Amino acid sequence: MSRRGAELRIGAVSYHPRVVTIWEKFIEHFEHSAVPIDYILYSNYPRLVSAVLDGDVEIGWNTNTAFVELEQQLGEQAPILGMRDIDAEYATVIITRRGEGFEQAGQLSGRRLALGSRDSGHAAILPLYYLRQQGFDAETGCELIRFDTDIGKHGDTGDSELRVVRAIALGEADAGAIGEPTLAAFRGERLAELADIEVSWRSPTYYHCNFTALPTLDRELTQRWSEALLAMSYDDPQMRPAMTLEGVKQWLPGDRSGYEALADAMRQTLP
Amino acid sequence: MTRELDAGALELGGGLEVLLAASIDPMQPGARLLVRTPSRATAYELHGWARRAGHRAVAERLPDGGPYELEIERGAHRGVLADPLPARASGPKPADGRMRTSELRWQAEVPASTPASCGFAPLGSIPELGAPRFDWTLNDRDRIWADDVAELVDQAGAAQWDAASAVPWDAALELPEFMERAVSQVMTFIAQNEYAALYVPARFLPGVNPAFPEMVMWLSRHVHDEARHIEVFTKRSLIGGQASYSLASTELSLHSLLEEHDFSGCALLLNVLGEGTFLDLLQFVDQHAPDAATRAAAALAHRDEVRHVHFGISHVRRRIALDPAERAALVAVAERRASKLTQMSGLSPLLVEGLTIMAAGSLQPAELSHGADAVKGLMKTMETNRLKRLAAAGFDPQTAQYLSDLHTPNLM
Numbered sequence: 001m002s003r004r005g006a007e008l009r010i011g012a013v014s015y016h017p018r019v020v021t022i023w024e025k026f027i028e029h030f031e032h033s034a035v036p037i038d039y040i041l042y043s044n045y046p047r048l049v050s051a052v053l054d055g056d057v058e059i060g061w062n063t064n065t066a067f068v069e070l071e072q073q074l075g076e077q078a079p080i081l082g083m084r085d086i087d088a089e090y091a092t093v094i095i096t097r098r099g100e101g102f103e104q105a106g107q108l109s110g111r112r113l114a115l116g117s118r119d120s121g122h123a124a125i126l127p128l129y130y131l132r133q134q135g136f137d138a139e140t141g142c143e144l145i146r147f148d149t150d151i152g153k154h155g156d157t158g159d160s161e162l163r164v165v166r167a168i169a170l171g172e173a174d175a176g177a178i179g180e181p182t183l184a185a186f187r188g189e190r191l192a193e194l195a196d197i198e199v200s201w202r203s204p205t206y207y208h209c210n211f212t213a214l215p216t217l218d219r220e221l222t223q224r225w226s227e228a229l230l231a232m233s234y235d236d237p238q239m240r241p242a243m244t245l246e247g248v249k250q251w252l253p254g255d256r257s258g259y260e261a262l263a264d265a266m267r268q269t270l271p
Numbered sequence: 272m273t274r275e276l277d278a279g280a281l282e283l284g285g286g287l288e289v290l291l292a293a294s295i296d297p298m299q300p301g302a303r304l305l306v307r308t309p310s311r312a313t314a315y316e317l318h319g320w321a322r323r324a325g326h327r328a329v330a331e332r333l334p335d336g337g338p339y340e341l342e343i344e345r346g347a348h349r350g351v352l353a354d355p356l357p358a359r360a361s362g363p364k365p366a367d368g369r370m371r372t373s374e375l376r377w378q379a380e381v382p383a384s385t386p387a388s389c390g391f392a393p394l395g396s397i398p399e400l401g402a403p404r405f406d407w408t409l410n411d412r413d414r415i416w417a418d419d420v421a422e423l424v425d426q427a428g429a430a431q432w433d434a435a436s437a438v439p440w441d442a443a444l445e446l447p448e449f450m451e452r453a454v455s456q457v458m459t460f461i462a463q464n465e466y467a468a469l470y471v472p473a474r475f476l477p478g479v480n481p482a483f484p485e486m487v488m489w490l491s492r493h494v495h496d497e498a499r500h501i502e503v504f505t506k507r508s509l510i511g512g513q514a515s516y517s518l519a520s521t522e523l524s525l526h527s528l529l530e531e532h533d534f535s536g537c538a539l540l541l542n543v544l545g546e547g548t549f550l551d552l553l554q555f556v557d558q559h560a561p562d563a564a565t566r567a568a569a570a571l572a573h574r575d576e577v578r579h580v581h582f583g584i585s586h587v588r589r590r591i592a593l594d595p596a597e598r599a600a601l602v603a604v605a606e607r608r609a610s611k612l613t614q615m616s617g618l619s620p621l622l623v624e625g626l627t628i629m630a631a632g633s634l635q636p637a638e639l640s641h642g643a644d645a646v647k648g649l650m651k652t653m654e655t656n657r658l659k660r661l662a663a664a665g666f667d668p669q670t671a672q673y674l675s676d677l678h679t680p681n682l683m
Contacts, residue, residue, distance in 0.1 A: 086322055093315060101312065184319030187284045194284060198312035234325070234348045237401025249325045249348050
């Protein structure tokens with residue numbers, strides 16, 4: 001099957017060279033599932049969102065921020081075709097040095113709060129939003145230290161969160177917001193700077209990435225593709241390495257209930 | 272049913288993850304583990320650990336002041352893509368405090384063949400799916416096996432020696448020039464041949480299917496023995512300061528040996544015929560060398576070569592017993608090699624001179640005559656013993672004589 005003859009083009013953002021490894025393997029899976037795809041990589045999410053809206057790709061592998069942007073630009077709901085297990089229970093944590101934690105959001109007042117890239121839902125937009133929900137406006141109550149690295153990649157590279165951790169470890173910040181999976185990954189990698197860092201606050205859970213299409217895409221085709229996605233198994237030795245790189249152990253059906261907070265936050269902060 | 276785990280003061284990154292994995296991995300998918308911790312920070316962080324490990328946090332209790340609890344439901348995926356480990360059973364039993372290589376097979380016979388694609392799975396281990404496919408070339412037991420290979424591995428392991436210190440090197444100094452020249456030439460000749468004795472088994476080693484660890488170990492030790500022989504004979508040739516020749520006729524003979532690619536063919540040409548003949552040569556050097564260093568080097572190498580020859584005889588005998596047609600195939604191997612050596616006529620005169628002077632001990636005519644007789648005797652002994660070895664390997668007297676006649680004049 002020639003890739004040019006693929007039924008669906010999937011757009012994704014190349015936040016790391018491993019994205020190629022992942023999609024070259026995913027292509028095999030969809031080919032075996034008789035829903036042949038090709039993939040097209042973009043360097044940033046705004047361009048991917050435009051590509052989906054312009055019909056350059058049929059499906060976008062979007063961050064939550066990209067998805068919300070896409071729907072806001074589209075002006076209507078966009079079908080969600082699937083997400084990772086990890087996307088269904090995403091959370092942000094605020095970390096502090098050991099013994100310097102806080103019980104209530106308000107106790108952050110006057111402290112230096114480090115944030116990841118400002119277009120990252122989990123490392124910047126949502127922590128500020130949830131703190132505000134809990135009655136604390138960190139933008140006025142804290143000295144914000146923003147690490148706006150890799151703007152356009154919505155925090156995917158993890159670089160800004162690593163800088164948040166280092167800032168706290170070095171005493172350059174008192175607290176910092178990072179994604180819960182990022183913290184788990186750093187712990188798993190035995191990141192030395194985490195030795196004396198602990199979690200002081202955990203946000204409500206929300207949804208993260210998803211596969212988004214336009215409402216005009218053929219319903220039967222999207223259905224077949226979603227079924228093929230969900231059939232990908234972590235117990236399949238051919239797929240496990242790529243799924244591990246993608247951070248997924250099980251694909252879940254699309255669901256739109258976990259984006260309200262982010263949509264609300266982005267309406268409040270974006271023009 | 273929900274199991275409970277008290278994390279105590281353990282934290283993630285500080286050992287708690289090990290305790291969690293040990294507790295939850297053996298549980299059935301869907302079973303639950305209630306983790307209790309006095310640290311709210313740890314309770315928060317457990318969510319991320321659970322998700323990353325493929326499980327789910329399904330309930331959380333965070334009362335003021337603690338202790339804090341998180342209930343984790345075990346995920347459905349397998350941690351390792353393989354069947355569950357079997358229950359612990361008894362392992363091989365050491366006898367007299369020694370764990371012999373033959374004990375590797377305490378549970379099952381050596382398989383007749385094993386898939387060419389299998390990986391480096393040590394005996395008794397359960398390979399995980401998803402590994403890349405290898406493509407080993409030696410996957411049939413009978414093409415490579417010898418019934419006593421495990422014992423030979425153990426003997427080789429117990430008989431290692433250090434070429435730097437096992438030889439009384441000082442004894443090699445200050446021989447008269449004519450004698451040093453003779454000894455150096457013989458040493459260079461032996462070292463030259465030891466290279467081939469190393470390269471031949473070394474070339475087979477990476478083709479051996481890892482399901483035959485005895486063969487992997489045997490060939491490795493064979494190679495290691497030969498490396499030491501190269502070392503000890505090169506050192507001996509250098510220590511007296513007298514250079515000598517690496518002869519083209521020897522190169523021709525060894526080149527033809529390396530052109531043989533069949534395992535059994537090499538066992539015949541190298542182990543049975545080549546190293547077999549070298550046993551007599553080494554014994555001759557041990558008897559006649561003028562200095563203790565040369566004698567020790569020859570005696571130590573002889574000890575190793577006995578094992579290699581034993582392997583060759585054992586392998587060829589087994590191969591022929593299993594498949595009598597192999598006898599003719601092995602004769603063809605010897606014929607093929609001999610056809611490449613037609614330009615050779617007898618042992619190199621330089622080597623004959625060296626051996627003669629070594630046995631004579633001087634350049635006096637009477638003693639040289641005695642030395643020449645000794646070398647003639649060596650040639651006769653070599654042939655007699657070669658015939659005995661070929662008989663032991665399963666060849667009838669007529670074929671044995673034919674093979675011995677075909678054998679390279681270079682000895683190896």
